[in-house]
Amino acid sequence: STARIPQQRSNDEITDLVDRFNRMLDRMQEYTNQQKEFVEDVSHELRTPVAVIEGHLKLLQRWGKDDPQVLEESINASVSEIDRMKKLIQEMLDLTRAEQIEVNYVKETTQANETIQQAYNDFVMLHPDFQINLDDTIPPHTLVQIYRNHLMQILVILLDNAVKYSQDRKEINLSVSTESNMLTIAVQDFGVGIASKDLERIFNRFYRVDKARSRQSGGNGLGLSIAKKIVEMYKGTITAESALGSGTIFRINLPLASSKDNK
Ligand code: ADP
Numbered sequence: 001s002t003a004r005i006p007q008q009r010s011n012d013e014i015t016d017l018v019d020r021f022n023r024m025l026d027r028m029q030e031y032t033n034q035q036k037e038f039v040e041d042v043s044h045e046l047r048t049p050v051a052v053i054e055g056h057l058k059l060l061q062r063w064g065k066d067d068p069q070v071l072e073e074s075i076n077a078s079v080s081e082i083d084r085m086k087k088l089i090q091e092m093l094d095l096t097r098a099e100q101i102e103v104n105y106v107k108e109t110t111q112a113n114e115t116i117q118q119a120y121n122d123f124v125m126l127h128p129d130f131q132i133n134l135d136d137t138i139p140p141h142t143l144v145q146i147y148r149n150h151l152m153q154i155l156v157i158l159l160d161n162a163v164k165y166s167q168d169r170k171e172i173n174l175s176v177s178t179e180s181n182m183l184t185i186a187v188q189d190f191g192v193g194i195a196s197k198d199l200e201r202i203f204n205r206f207y208r209v210d211k212a213r214s215r216q217s218g219g220n221g222l223g224l225s226i227a228k229k230i231v232e233m234y235k236g237t238i239t240a241e242s243a244l245g246s247g248t249i250f251r252i253n254l255p256l257a258s259s260k261d262n263k
Pocket of ligand 1: 191
């Protein structure tokens with residue numbers, strides 16, 4: 001590991017500098033470790049789709065070419081693995097981008113009502129089989145401190161999950177409220193729920209409670225880590241509350257734009 005400057009036991013300026021220098025080194029070391037872990041995770045995640053495609057191609061190479069059924073199945077399976085990989089690559093980009101949200105984004109403000117209404121409308125159009133209840137009690141023209149596309153992205157992640165992990169009860173509650181200087185958005189479903197032992201880990205990248213099930217529904221385990229990164233970049237919070245078998249509520253808190261910007 002990185003060489004450090006030994007610290008002397010005296011109370012002068014140099015000690016202070018050494019201390020600061022060492023803390024900086026620690027942060028750099030931690031950052032390097034995180035990058036390394038990320039590359040390892042990514043390689044691991046890409047290995048599965050590549051192996052599946054390889055398997056199908058080898059099958060075709062050996063005896064599939066003359067069997068129209070094997071041919072069709074292998075092509076379909078390969079195409080869907082390619083789709084997964086494309087999604088994975090996009091999500092990884094989103095995740096690294098979220099880590100580098102620039103200062104000018106952080107200064108952006110967005111009309112909460114209008115953006116949430118838009119997410120709601122999109123949802124209704126894409127999921128006609130779902131009932132979504134919008135409970136929006138915030139004052140019109142409420143301004144929230146976030147870039148509009150980022151707010152949209154978070155809403156889409158949470159609503160998509162609510163759909164993916166719903167069971168028979170195809171119902172979602174989307175509620176919006178304000179308290180002091182924060183906006184709260186809650187997305188509630190009545191689906192599979194999350195056991196308490198998993199609850200703290202779902203925001204970790206690539207973490208999926210049920211790998212097989214999540215994979216089937218196209219999940220890479222990155223959605224919530226992207227949402228969390230974005231929310232935290234804007235000094236907000238994201239939390240989950242759940243009961244296994246009866247559903248989950250995700251809550252996002254985001255700072256409202258100061259009243260000066262709010263007029
Ligand atoms: P994925 O793409 O796999 O859904 P996410 O990061 O969005 O990845 O979610 C991580 C894991 O958290 C999921 O695999 C799932 O197990 C769990 N999860 C997320 N949202 C819900 C929900 N609304 N209900 C139940 N489980 C959920």
